[in-house]
Amino acid sequence: MIWQIAKREILDNLTRFRFAFTVILVMALMVMNAIIFVSSSYQRRISAYSQDTTDAIASMKGRSTNLSELGVKGPGSLYKQPSQLGFIATGADASLPKRVVGNAEFGGNWRAPNFHYSSSNVWSLAYPQDPFRKNDTLPNFTELDWTFVIGLVMSFMAVLFTYDAISGERETGTLSLLMSHSVSRATVLLAKFIGAFLTLMVPLLIGILLNLMIINVSELVSLDGSEWTRIGIIFVISAVYISIFLWLGLFISSQFSNSSSSLLVLLLIWVVFVVLIPNTVGVLASSFQQVPSSSEVSRRKQAKLDEIDQRYFETDRRLFQFGSPSDDPPKIEALQVWAGYLTERADVKSRFDDEHLNKQFAQVAFTQQITRLSPAAIYKYAVESLSGTGFARHKRFVQHARRYRQQFIDFIKSEDSADKESYHVYFVKEGLSQKPVAFNSIPKFSEKLTLSITFKGALLDLTLLVLLSLFLFMATVLAFMRSDVK
Amino acid sequence: MLWVIVRREITANILSFRFLMGLLIYFSLIVTNLFVLTRDYEDRLQSYQTAVRENEDEVKQVKIYSEFGHSRKLKLDRKPKLLSIFNEGMEKRKGNTVTVAHGYVPAVAEHHGSDNPYLNIFSSIDFTVIFQVVMSLLALLFAYDAISREKEAGTLRLALSGTVSRPTLLLGKYIAGMVSISLPLVASFVAGLLMIQSSPYVSFDSSDWIRISLIFLVSMLYVSLFFLIGLFLSARTHRSSITLMFAMCVWVIFVLIIPNLTVLLVEHASPIQSENPYKEQADELWGEFGAKAGDYLKERAVDLPWEPANPGGLGVLESRTAYGSGETVSLSRFRNEDGVPFVQGYYGFKENLRAQYADKVWQIRKAYLDENPNRQSLLALNISRISPTAVYYNAAAILAETDLGSFQQFMEQTRQYRREWVEYLRDEKIFSSRRWFTGKDSQEPLDLSGMPRFKERSESMGSSLQRAVPDIMILAVLNILFFMGAFVSFLRYDI
Numbered sequence: 001m002i003w004q005i006a007k008r009e010i011l012d013n014l015t016r017f018r019f020a021f022t023v024i025l026v027m028a029l030m031v032m033n034a035i036i037f038v039s040s041s042y043q044r045r046i047s048a049y050s051q052d053t054t055d056a057i058a059s060m061k062g063r064s065t066n067l068s069e070l071g072v073k074g075p076g077s078l079y080k081q082p083s084q085l086g087f088i089a090t091g092a093d094a095s096l097p098k099r100v101v102g103n104a105e106f107g108g109n110w111r112a113p114n115f116h117y118s119s120s121n122v123w124s125l126a127y128p129q130d131p132f133r134k135n136d137t138l139p140n141f142t143e144l145d146w147t148f149v150i151g152l153v154m155s156f157m158a159v160l161f162t163y164d165a166i167s168g169e170r171e172t173g174t175l176s177l178l179m180s181h182s183v184s185r186a187t188v189l190l191a192k193f194i195g196a197f198l199t200l201m202v203p204l205l206i207g208i209l210l211n212l213m214i215i216n217v218s219e220l221v222s223l224d225g226s227e228w229t230r231i232g233i234i235f236v237i238s239a240v241y242i243s244i245f246l247w248l249g250l251f252i253s254s255q256f257s258n259s260s261s262s263l264l265v266l267l268l269i270w271v272v273f274v275v276l277i278p279n280t281v282g283v284l285a286s287s288f289q290q291v292p293s294s295s296e297v298s299r300r301k302q303a304k305l306d307e308i309d310q311r312y313f314e315t316d317r318r319l320f321q322f323g324s325p326s327d328d329p330p331k332i333e334a335l336q337v338w339a340g341y342l343t344e345r346a347d348v349k350s351r352f353d354d355e356h357l358n359k360q361f362a363q364v365a366f367t368q369q370i371t372r373l374s375p376a377a378i379y380k381y382a383v384e385s386l387s388g389t390g391f392a393r394h395k396r397f398v399q400h401a402r403r404y405r406q407q408f409i410d411f412i413k414s415e416d417s418a419d420k421e422s423y424h425v426y427f428v429k430e431g432l433s434q435k436p437v438a439f440n441s442i443p444k445f446s447e448k449l450t451l452s453i454t455f456k457g458a459l460l461d462l463t464l465l466v467l468l469s470l471f472l473f474m475a476t477v478l479a480f481m482r483s484d485v486k
Numbered sequence: 487m488l489w490v491i492v493r494r495e496i497t498a499n500i501l502s503f504r505f506l507m508g509l510l511i512y513f514s515l516i517v518t519n520l521f522v523l524t525r526d527y528e529d530r531l532q533s534y535q536t537a538v539r540e541n542e543d544e545v546k547q548v549k550i551y552s553e554f555g556h557s558r559k560l561k562l563d564r565k566p567k568l569l570s571i572f573n574e575g576m577e578k579r580k581g582n583t584v585t586v587a588h589g590y591v592p593a594v595a596e597h598h599g600s601d602n603p604y605l606n607i608f609s610s611i612d613f614t615v616i617f618q619v620v621m622s623l624l625a626l627l628f629a630y631d632a633i634s635r636e637k638e639a640g641t642l643r644l645a646l647s648g649t650v651s652r653p654t655l656l657l658g659k660y661i662a663g664m665v666s667i668s669l670p671l672v673a674s675f676v677a678g679l680l681m682i683q684s685s686p687y688v689s690f691d692s693s694d695w696i697r698i699s700l701i702f703l704v705s706m707l708y709v710s711l712f713f714l715i716g717l718f719l720s721a722r723t724h725r726s727s728i729t730l731m732f733a734m735c736v737w738v739i740f741v742l743i744i745p746n747l748t749v750l751l752v753e754h755a756s757p758i759q760s761e762n763p764y765k766e767q768a769d770e771l772w773g774e775f776g777a778k779a780g781d782y783l784k785e786r787a788v789d790l791p792w793e794p795a796n797p798g799g800l801g802v803l804e805s806r807t808a809y810g811s812g813e814t815v816s817l818s819r820f821r822n823e824d825g826v827p828f829v830q831g832y833y834g835f836k837e838n839l840r841a842q843y844a845d846k847v848w849q850i851r852k853a854y855l856d857e858n859p860n861r862q863s864l865l866a867l868n869i870s871r872i873s874p875t876a877v878y879y880n881a882a883a884i885l886a887e888t889d890l891g892s893f894q895q896f897m898e899q900t901r902q903y904r905r906e907w908v909e910y911l912r913d914e915k916i917f918s919s920r921r922w923f924t925g926k927d928s929q930e931p932l933d934l935s936g937m938p939r940f941k942e943r944s945e946s947m948g949s950s951l952q953r954a955v956p957d958i959m960i961l962a963v964l965n966i967l968f969f970m971g972a973f974v975s976f977l978r979y980d981i
Contacts, residue, residue, distance in 0.1 A: 139867055293598065
């Protein structure tokens with residue numbers, strides 16, 4: 001019986017104008033998305049990325065002629081690889097920084113009576129705002145990716161497909177007719193859901209297949225097994241997300257006897273949850289959770305650096321007591337004092353920069369928590385996590401870079417300890433081995449985005465979506481049981 | 487007769503469920519949004535005031551003039567625009583602090599205050615966006631069944647069987663519809679304004695009031711356009727459900743697709759070029775400048791500029807970026823007082839030259855900005871004008887002084903200020919003064935009483951209007967076109 005009603009629903013839906021409209025709209029958007037991605041956006045991103053990494057490797061090669069230079073100047077720029085699944089969720093990637101930098105600032109020339117030394121600062125990890133998209137004066141816009149097509153357009157269509165499912169039948173009186181047969185209300189409801197769900201899957205599947213076909217035909221992107229699995233999971237999440245709006249539509253529809261009223265209420269809910277909440281709370285969050293401004297942080301950092309200078313340089317003039325580290329041979333105390341001074345400075349820089357970035361990230365995470373009031377935002381975060389884009393990815397990228405920082409330092413120390421001629425004083429350039437390093441043995445920065453990492457990132461959001469869908473399903477069944485058929 | 491119809495329609499509308507829902511939507515959206523954005527404005531205003539104070543303190547600490555060239559550059563702050571509460575525009579995306587020096591012509595602005603750039607991944611909504619997206623949808627929903635539903639219900643035939651002519655009926659429906667949309671809108675808007683006014687940081691002057699009323703008028707023009715589109719579609723179709731679908735199509739295309747797609751298309755079809763060639767040109771100029779300064783010394787057979795006054799001394803902090811250069815010269819001892827005039831002569835020559843080269847470098851940078859980001863933004867803006875949604879946003883942004891043009895005027899004013907500053911330095915012969923490079927003679931702070939002060943001049947009402955008029959005209963013309971379209975269609979409508 002349930003299939004008969006579902007079939008009736010589907011046939012009815014298929015002949016409607018709204019169905020044709022949905023198919024055309026979703027198809028057009030999905031094709032547009034794929035074409036833009038392969039012909040331009042990904043192409044430009046990936047070529048810029050490979051250019052950048054080539055330059056970075058060349059600069060590292062230059063430094064590897066001397067271990068001390070490599071150890072003091074650092075690994076250079078670490079770039080974030082653009083995700084191949086960027087067409088699914090762009091995640092504002094083009095406006096997020098494309099790299100973190102592990103370089104040393106220039107040192108200073110020191111002169112005192114009988115003393116001369118050009119010091120090199122020790123590298124620390126810095127986080128410049130260096131996005132791929134350079135022009136920030138373009139008009140406001142949204143990327144037409146899957147999260148837009150499904151998160152916004154399909155959720156709207158789900159509402160349009162269900163707003164009159166019950167209230168419309170009440171208006172025409174066919175509902176009581178239907179109920180007079182020996183079908184339970186739950187069956188009717190479920191059949192209506194299945195009908196609308198399957199109907200909506202048609203445009204979605206057509207859109208996704210066309211989209212993936214274009215992506216696949218282009219030689220630019222080659223998706224591996226893990227990525228196909230991620231796409232599969234994204235499809236499931238999308239289906240769950242659409243079902244939320246179908247149940248919502250059925251719920252509201254069951255409460256009204258007039259289809260235009262149910263449409264208006266649904267529109268109100270849709271506008272608030274899909275449009276308003278994800279887009280206003282960002283402003284609110286920054287006033288709830290304050291983060292010190294960059295200028296304030298750099299002022300405090302400078303004060304701390306000045307304090308270190310004061311201590312080493314003026315208070316007890318320790319820096320000049322034992323002669324210059326560039327003396328031949330240097331006194332070990334001179335190396336230690338200078339290494340202590342330079343490392344302390346680098347540590348302060350690292351600490352301030354890391355802390356500031358952590359606070360900024362915490363503010364963004366807090367904002368994301370509030371926006372999770374909206375299923376559209378939850379959906380977006382889940383999909384971004386699986387596609388390896390957006391804020392979640394960027395945070396992971398920074399974490400990887402920090403881990404790599406330790407790995408790099410460990411490497412320098414272990415290479416240095418192998419050299420008998422070195423003084424093993426970290427980190428002043430004269431205190432390290434002056435031998436060249438085998439370039440291949442230097443650890444290179446890489447970020448592995450495995451299926452399990454991305455899935456773990458999406459798990460919370462996925463669970464939230466499933467729970468929400470179940471909740472609305474139960475609410476709808478209960479509400480429909482108790483409602484009047486007339 | 488018109489008024490009878492208008493009254494009938496208004497009564498029917500007000501009693502309808504959608505009127506109640508509309509009121510609810512307007513009120514919650516407009517008032518909460520204005521509340522949030524007012525709080526945001528207060529925060530920004532406070533951080534502006536802090537920044538101004540800090541910059542003044544910074545200036546007071548300057549001991550020698552050359553610090554202005556490098557270590558303590560002048561900072562000019564842009565006051566947050568009050569009307570950014572209604573239209574955010576470029577307000578937060580472009581920075582609000584500009585650095586000025588005689589060796590650097592400002593072209594970009596940085597951010598002061600709470601400036602978490604990662605929050606930019608969240609899009610934000612302002613009063614104008616609410617109109618763009620939500621009010622246009624509601625206007626369509628109010629209008630879509632105005633004619634086709636009456637036909638379905640059979641009341642259209644009844645209404646026209648009397649002495650009422652079709653034009654009167656249509657006009658009546660338009661007036662009544664707009665009145666019933668505007669009443670709750672005006673109410674919510676007034677409530678929002680009262681709430682803004684309760685903030686101690688906000689006081690509107692007369693020009694603000696004019697701008698606010700104009701923004702509201704333009705917003706109504708935009709809503710009316712969508713109402714007329716609804717009416718037009720209603721007069722072209724015979725079943726209200728079909729009208730609704732067409733209306734949704736139009737809405738999706740105008741509001742969602744065109745504005746988003748144009749930016750992408752422009753970015754891909756007309757990308758901005760790399761800045762490197764321009765930076766290299768600028769670098770060459772700075773090299774030339776360095777060589778000329780070197781020649782000055784070579785001609786006089788001097789190695790280091792301060793050698794005649796203090797052989798073996800040291801005390802220069804120098805920096806050079808592609809588009810700017812500067813140095814702080816701080817000499818504390820003069821073993822040979824007779825050599826000091828030479829140093830003065832040298833810096834008098836060099837810093838004058840630096841200011842000239844900064845102007846030349848600016849020309850190169852200006853060429854890059856005009857040919858690349860500015861051209862791209864302008865192209866995107868012009869193409870997006872296919873959609874009335876973009877036209878409306880731009881008009882509102884101009885009136886709120888938050889559009890790109892207004893920001894560029896601010897930047898132009900900072901460059902004007904830099905010219906005044908350089909003139910001041912030249913007129914007072916500061917480049918060739920002792921205090922350019924030494925604070926040794928006196929511990930007193932510098933006498934900066936004659937120094938030009940920066941004050942941003944806001945755009946005059948007339949010039950704003952002049953820039954906004956084309957967009958307002960487009961909206962008005964579209965209104966007229968769709969009204970005529972609805973009129974003609976309804977005249978031939980089969981009741």
